[in-house]
Amino acid sequence: MILINEALLNETTERAKQSPRLRMNHNFHERLDDPVNRMLNALEPDTYIRPHRHLDPDKDEIFLLLRGRVAVFLFENDGNISGMQILDPKEGIYGAEIKAGTWHSLLVLESGSVIYEIKEGPFVPLAADHFAPWSPAPEETEAVRAYMEILTKAISGTL
Numbered sequence: 162m163i164l165i166n167e168a169l170l171n172e173t174t175e176r177a178k179q180s181p182r183l184r185m186n187h188n189f190h191e192r193l194d195d196p197v198n199r200m201l202n203a204l205e206p207d208t209y210i211r212p213h214r215h216l217d218p219d220k221d222e223i224f225l226l227l228r229g230r231v232a233v234f235l236f237e238n239d240g241n242i243s244g245m246q247i248l249d250p251k252e253g254i255y256g257a258e259i260k261a262g263t264w265h266s267l268l269v270l271e272s273g274s275v276i277y278e279i280k281e282g283p284f285v286p287l288a289a290d291h292f293a294p295w296s297p298a299p300e301e302t303e304a305v306r307a308y309m310e311i312l313t314k315a316i317s318g319t320l
Contacts, residue, residue, distance in 0.1 A: 163189055165201070170227060170275050173203040183208035194283035202276045204231065204269040209305050212236055212266040212293035215280070219261035222280045226250055229274025232316055233257045236264035240295035242315055248276075264293055268312045 169187065177185035183205040190198050204210075212234070215222065224233065226248040235244035247270070248254050256276075259265045267276075297304035 173201050174273050177203035177205050196282045198280050198282045200278050202278050204274045206269045210267045212264050212296045213291050214264050215261050220281045221261050222259045225256035225277040227275045230270040231274050232268040234266045
């Protein structure tokens with residue numbers, strides 16, 4: 162039996178805080194080619210999850226927020242926001258399922274946020290064309306900061 166407990170969440174969160182990307186996976190699947198990938202993903206504010214979609218192969222993605230607050234964004238093909246939901250277990254909003262081919266991203270709103278993520282395997286690194294061309298690449302530091310500010314303003318309705 163694999164237990165998901167406070168100690169595991171804390172350990173994964175501490176590793177995320179030490180990571181340059183401010184996020185860290187704890188995989189439960191034993192091999193990258195497993196038919197189902199299951200993992201904890203500890204996420205800290207200021208981590209940048211570039212808008213992306215899963216096309217090859219088509220993969221639905223499920224996020225269950227175990228603790229913290231995270232905004233899930235959906236986008237149109239031109240980059241306009243088509244949907245947004247704040248996940249917050251304290252408010253009774255626990256997760257989301259993203260259909261394959263849907264542009265999406267997460268914005269972390271609270272330190273110590275941890276999601277349980279499930280998606281079809283095998284693990285295949287995203288190809289360049291799976292990242293939104295209208296979003297900045299991670300190395301574009303100033304553009305990323307500005308983009309994340311746009312997403313933050315969208316949450317507060319000031320766009």
